[in-house]
Amino acid sequence: MNGLAVLKRFGFQTQEEPKSIYPFSPVYRVNSEMNDFIVKKTQRPIERAQRMMRYTTNLKENGVNVVTPVSLSVENPQSIGEDTYVVYPFIKGAQYSGKDDEIIAAGKLLGEIHSLSPMENTFELEEYDVFDFNVDEVAESVQKIEKYAAGYDFKIEGIQLKKKLVEVVNQQEELKNSGLQFVLTPHDFKANNLIYTPDPYLIDPDNASWIPRIFDVALALLLFHNELSTAPDKPFTPEQWQLFLQGYKKYSSLTDLDYVYWEKAVEHVFLDEVMWLMADVEDDWANPSQRHLFEGLIKIVYDPSSYSLNC
DSSP: OOHHHHHHHTTOOOSSOOOOSSTTSOEEEEEOSSOEEEEEEESSOHHHHHHHHHHHHHHHHTTOOBOOOOOOSSOSSEEETTEEEEEEEOOOSBOOOOOHHHHHHHHHHHHHHHHTOOSSOTTOOOBOOOOOOOHHHHHHHHHHHHHHHHTTTOOOOHHHHHHHHHHHHTTHHHHHTSOOOEEEEOSOOOGGGEEESSSEEEOOOTTOEEEEHHHHHHHHHHHTTTTOTTSOSSOOOHHHHHHHHHHHTTTOOOOHHHHHHHHHHHHHHIIIIIHHHHHHOGGGGGSHHHHHHHHHHHHHHHOGGGSOSOO
C-alpha cells in the first residue's frame, strides 16, 4: 500500500506521496499544526505489536524514555493490507556523537530497562531461540564476506574467520542450556535508535523480545555504532565500554552466570547479528565507515577479552 493511503488510514491528509526517512522500511514523518509524528511499518503482526505496545507502555509508566503509540481518533496500531503500522510521536533532540557522557547515559538507560524486567515473560513477547546455526551456513557466509571484502581491498583471513565461527557454532547447545537469565527488552539498543533530549530517548522499540540479558548487552557492545553517521566508525574502545558498563550497573546487576558465559555470548551474538550483516547486506561494504566497523568487530570476535563485564 502506498504512503498516502497509509497516512489517510490514521487521519493524516497530505497531497503528495510521502518519502520514507528510512531506506530499508516505510517510515514517514508527518507535520501537523500541533505536533510531529512518525508513521512506520512495524515488523510484527497486529497481535504481537499490541503485546509489544503494552510492554513499552509499562516501561514508560515506570519512567523510561521510550516512544509509545500516540492517542488518535482511530486505532493505533493498525493492520493495513498484510502489514502493521503504528504512529509514534516525533522526538526532537540530538543524535549520539560518541561523547563520554552520552555513552554513560546510554548504559544507564539499558540498565534501567533491564532492571524493570519481570522474572517471567508476562507480556508474551517473542522468545529468543536462535541456536540452530550450522557449519554450512558459516561457510557460505564467510565466502560472501570474502567476496565483498575483496572488492574494496579489505583483507579477510577467510580460513581463520571460518574456524572461529565454527567454534562458536559448537558452543550453541551449551549456551542454550546454560540457564542464563532472560529479560524483556527492546533488543535493538543502538545509537541510531536513541535521541538525546538531553537524556537518551529510545525511538524504536519494535524488536522487543524475551532474550538472555547478556545477549542484549553483547548486542550493544558490537553494534551500538552501526548505521549512524554521527557515531564513530568503529566499535566501542575498551575505555568507552567501561563507561557504558558504569552507567548500566547503576541500575542493573549481573549474575555469576553472566560473567561465566559473557565471552561466549559475545561470540554468539556476532554469529547471529554481525555475520548476517556482513554477509547479506552487500551495499554496506561500499561505505568506508561500515568497513572500518567490520574490521573492529572481527577483532573483537577473535579476542573479546578486552571487553569484560568488570568495571
